[in-house]
Amino acid sequence: MIKYRRGGKTLCALYARENCIGFMVILGKDEREKFEAGRNEYSESVRKIYTHRAHRILYPSGGRAPRDKV
Numbered sequence: 001m002i003k004y005r006r007g008g009k010t011l012c013a014l015y016a017r018e019n020c021i022g023f024m025v026i027l028g029k030d031e032r033e034k035f036e037a038g039r040n041e042y043s044e045s046v047r048k049i050y051t052h053r054a055h056r057i058l059y060p061s062g063g064r065a066p067r068d069k070v
Contacts, residue, residue: 001014009026010026011025013026035050
């Protein structure tokens with residue numbers, strides 16, 4: 001895993017495995033708010049990825065976002 005950090009914060013990470021790579025962009029609160037405000041300016045595929053991964057939001061305390069119980 002390779003992480004790009006700036007100002008003590010991880011901004012993105014690259015994961016490499018055999019026959020597979022992954023890329024993760026870390027959004028802070030301000031970035032999430034900006035994305036939500038301009039959500040319709042992004043492609044449908046980007047919106048789907050964001051929506052699908054929104055449940056994986058981590059808070060500064062390291063805890064996960066609360067999820068509805070089923």
